[in-house]
Amino acid sequence: MRLFTTRANRGGAEPTHIIAILANIVDSAAPLAQLDAVCYCYGLLGRGEESMDAIAKRHGISRQAFSKKVERLAAEFGISPRGGMRPTAQKRIYQHVHRARVALIHRFQPKAS
Numbered sequence: 001m002r003l004f005t006t007r008a009n010r011g012g013a014e015p016t017h018i019i020a021i022l023a024n025i026v027d028s029a030a031p032l033a034q035l036d037a038v039c040y041c042y043g044l045l046g047r048g049e050e051s052m053d054a055i056a057k058r059h060g061i062s063r064q065a066f067s068k069k070v071e072r073l074a075a076e077f078g079i080s081p082r083g084g085m086r087p088t089a090q091k092r093i094y095q096h097v098h099r100a101r102v103a104l105i106h107r108f109q110p111k112a113s
Contacts, residue, residue, distance in 0.1 A: 021077060033059040037069040043082035 021038055028034035036055055039045040046052055056066035074081065 017077070024073070024076075030059060030061075033061060033066070034069065034073075037066065037073055040066075040070050041074050041077075041079045041082070 025031050025034045025038060036045055036059065040052070040055065045055060052066060052070075053063045056063045059066070073079065
């Protein structure tokens, strides 16, 4: 994957992908948390020295909220899973099994009269 694309503009080049990522960070309500989420997406954080829980705690958010930030960024910028992130196929399997389990629980719950 190329980090940026170039476009001729009066003899210069514009790194559009990097600009989009930086704009996403700057426009965020919590830019430091967003920066850490971008770093986690690219595998720069969470390689063993610090867990996702610790990163989230440092920013005062839950692990689930931080994980959601990471997933949204990965989907938005087309970043393949790295480090502690699950591969897309594994996510689909997990979602399918989880939905089947929830459906089974609801199916056998006693109905209130």
